[in-house]
Amino acid sequence: MAVIASKCPDIRVVVADIDPDRIAAWQSGEPPIYEPGLREVVRSAIHRNLFFTTDVAGSVEDADLIFVSVNTPTKTFGEGAGKASDLQYWEATARTILANAKTHKIVVEKSTLPVRTAEAMARILTSKSSAVCFDVLSNPEFLAEGSAIRDLECPDRVLIGGEASERGRRATEVLAGIYARWVPEDRILKTNVWSSELSKLAANAMLAQRISSINALSELCEATEADVAEVACAIGMDRRIGREFLQASVGFGGSCFKKDILNLVYLCEHFGLQAIADYWLQVVRINEHQQERFARNIVSTMFNTVVGKRIAIFGFAFKANTGDTRESPANYVCRRLVEERARVVVTDPQALDNARRDLADLGDAVTFEPDPMRAVEGAHAFAVLTEWDLYRGMDYQAIHDRMEHPAFCFDGRNLLNHAALFDLGFNVYPIGKVPLTHL
Ligand SMILES: NC(=O)c1ccc[n+]([C@@H]2O[C@H](COP(=O)([O-])OP(=O)(O)OC[C@H]3O[C@@H](n4cnc5c(N)ncnc54)[C@H](O)[C@@H]3O)[C@@H](O)[C@H]2O)c1
Structure with missing residues (x-):
């Protein structure tokens, strides 16, 4: 709505919401969510033709x-x-x-x-x-x-x-x-109305399906020593397939993909189309499988036990450039590590408040640290769960020095320079690639 207000100064746009805290935040010009450029757009139109009310x-x-x-x-x-x-x-x-x-x-x-x-x-x-x-x-x-x-x-x-x-x-x-x-x-x-409604569900299902497809291939790559980035590049150069959304990772999150696919599955079942429902449900199942595989790999790699070990989680948002943590894979991974009695410390540049709320039921097993350099202090491992640019440019020599050894890196977004980390002494476990290990 803020974009409509900024593009059409002659139209009066009123945003009404039943949540008084959210409205108060919008009214102050400080949006209650993090989104690049949003603050500027809101500030350009607020009190001119953009208003907020309960x-x-x-x-x-x-x-x-x-x-x-x-x-x-x-x-x-x-x-x-x-x-x-x-x-x-x-x-x-x-x-x-x-x-x-x-x-x-x-x-x-x-x-x-x-x-x-x-x-x-x-x-x-x-x-x-x-x-x-x-x-x-x-x-x-x-x-x-x-x-x-x-x-x-x-x-x-x-x-x-x-x-x-x-x-x-x-x-x-x-x-x-x-x-x-x-x-x-x-x-x-x-x-027509129905095509429009279905197109939205179908678009999200197709996007999520691409992620689950490359993630399914990532497991095969790990088993066969192929490199998922090379495979993604090779298949993405086919114009019929395209390059976008072929980045293997710990899995998709966010408030929409899973919800919309499940909705599509429900619709198919409602119309008695069980085979079609099963087909789309598998996209969600592969996503769950990928998250579980990532968590299990951390435990098995670290000598089959993480009891009492400090593990730093780099990123809790479901993707970079948002503070949104709904359905974030980091949530699942943290819970699995706590189940294995690790000491988990979460760091994130925008999502720490949401992370605190999401993991409140885990009590002291999880701590929250805005500064990643402090999060790795005494850690046995760090795991990248969100592809924040910030994590690319950090001083990994200093990080290695602060960690327990052998030091492990689990890169759930294939974000970092794995060869450079290996040279610094890390044991590196990417997604869909051969691990680089000194052990
Ligand atoms: N988040 C996305 O990226 C995205 C993208 C495309 C579509 N959508 C769709 O947009 C819709 C909203 O998603 P969201 O992520 O913004 O949800 P949200 O939960 O962040 O926001 C919804 C807002 O609606 C308000 N609300 C609830 N009942 C109300 C009522 N009766 N009157 C006035 N306000 C009311 C809530 O207080 C809340 O602030 C969903 O259907 C979602 O699938 C979301």
């Missing part, structure tokens, strides 16, 4: 267009638990809109939702006999955390799903007209 009802009344971007987590209870989307926040929003709208509204579904949810939204909005009419559009968000501002300012495509009726077409044109202020027309795709 008055959801009042902002519904004033608006012509309403973007619904509430959370749609995986359901943890009842029918569909563990797979289906929990739509309670989304439905509450639909009812707030219905209760407070006095004039025509275009409601834009921006949350990622199961296919045919816009139809349900339309049904809720027409459930009360009133003079107010609503048009519901699907406009899924394809931004990636860490590059969100760039993705919003220069999107590969904007997708708008609308009804085929005259009114539906008019509503689509209103929304398309806003994006057309900064997005080339040929990148604004107009589809």
Whole structure:
């Protein structure tokens, strides 16, 4: 929304959220999340045409267009638990809109939702006999955390799903007209509502599938002494495959990939397509397998025991350039190491507060240290879980000197210069490559 405000100074954008702490942070010009460039965009428009409020009802009344971007987590209870989307926040929003709208509204579904949810939204909005009419559009968000501002300012495509009726077409044109202020027309795709909703789930499933595919190959590389980076380069040079998203790692995380695939799996099962559901579920299973394999490798490499050993975790965010730790592989790896009674110390430049919250139940078994040089003090190993640039340029001679020996490096992102670390005396365990070891 901040990008819409910055690109369209004549449009008044009001962001309404029920969480007063988040709104207070936005209002102060200090976003409650870390995202490169976000602070600057917010500050360029705040109090001019960008406003923040907890008055959801009042902002519904004033608006012509309403973007619904509430959370749609995986359901943890009842029918569909563990797979289906929990739509309670989304439905509450639909009812707030219905209760407070006095004039025509275009409601834009921006949350990622199961296919045919816009139809349900339309049904809720027409459930009360009133003079107010609503048009519901699907406009899924394809931004990636860490590059969100760039993705919003220069999107590969904007997708708008609308009804085929005259009114539906008019509503689509209103929304398309806003994006057309900064997005080339040929990148604004107009589809039917169901195609739009399904495309978002399908895009995330396909992206995650690439990661699970290269990660599956990484295990084969380790068993056969091939190098996964060389394999990724060779296959990525085929234009039909492409280079992007072929970086082997400890696994994907984030709030969307797993949730959206599970949602897709649930949909397939709902329609009796068990073979298709099993196919997509395997993408999630390989991701879990990769995280477990990484944790198990740490234990088995360090002489089958990590009891009492200090292990520094470099990075807790699910990827670089974000403070978001939702579904981060680091969470799983830390828990497994604590289970093995290691002393875990977590360091991260942006995600330490979230890490503290996520691992609060582990008590003293985990400590948190902003300075990586202090995190490695007396450590037997360090493991790279997030590909922060910062970790590339550190003084690994000094790190080696501070650690217990033999010193181990487990590079879950293949981020570091492994040969250089080996020369400094480290025993180095990358993903999908032959380990470099002095033992
Ligand atoms: N995070 C991403 O990178 C990303 C990318 C594309 C799509 N999405 C989708 O966007 C949606 C939101 O994701 P997110 O990561 O921003 O979630 P989030 O949990 O960070 O934010 C959701 C916000 O909605 C607010 N909210 C909940 N119920 C409300 C209500 N009734 N009225 C007003 N506000 C309400 C919450 O307080 C919260 O601040 C999800 O459907 C997600 O799948 C997220």
